[in-house]
Amino acid sequence: MSEVTPPAGAAPETVFRDGLAAGELRFQRCRACSAAVFQPRVLCPACGSDDLAWHRSSGRGRVYSTTAVRGRDGVHNVSLVDLDEGFRMMSRVEGVAPDRVLIGTRVALDVVEQDGQPVAVFREELS
Numbered sequence: 535m536s537e538v539t540p541p542a543g544a545a546p547e548t549v550f551r552d553g554l555a556a557g558e559l560r561f562q563r564c565r566a567c568s569a570a571v572f573q574p575r576v577l578c579p580a581c582g583s584d585d586l587a588w589h590r591s592s593g594r595g596r597v598y599s600t601t602a603v604r605g606r607d608g609v610h611n612v613s614l615v616d617l618d619e620g621f622r623m624m625s626r627v628e629g630v631a632p633d634r635v636l637i638g639t640r641v642a643l644d645v646v647e648q649d650g651q652p653v654a655v656f657r658e659e660l661s
């Protein structure tokens with residue numbers, strides 16, 4: 535239903551970045567064992583199959599872990615988000631103070647521009 539058909543021979547990282555540029559969070563699902571696969575790869579890390587299909591994520595998930603990182607430019611947030619399709623990605627939660635992000639918070643994808651590149655971030659989901 536949410537399957538994406540990339541150009542033949544496209545590198546996994548390219549398919550992913552093309553998705554972000556189109557405002558989509560793309561991930562792979564193994565046709566052999568059904569595992570959700572992220573980061574983009576050539577082989578399924580669960581069973582070794584190379585039969586990976588691309589899908590569009592709903593972009594909805596839950597904060598699995600979160601850390602406020604203090605750097606020269608101030609504090610920013612690094613969070614691991616469990617997407618509803620069953621994969622986990624490192625990102626950040628925006629729209630809330632970096633040290634006020636709570637584990638378990640429902641979040642939704644937002645694609646923002648950073649240094650000229652589209653980047654996947656998350657915001658608290660409005661219920």
Ligand SMILES: [Zn+2]
Binds near residue numbers: 567568569581
């Ligand atoms: Zn597999």
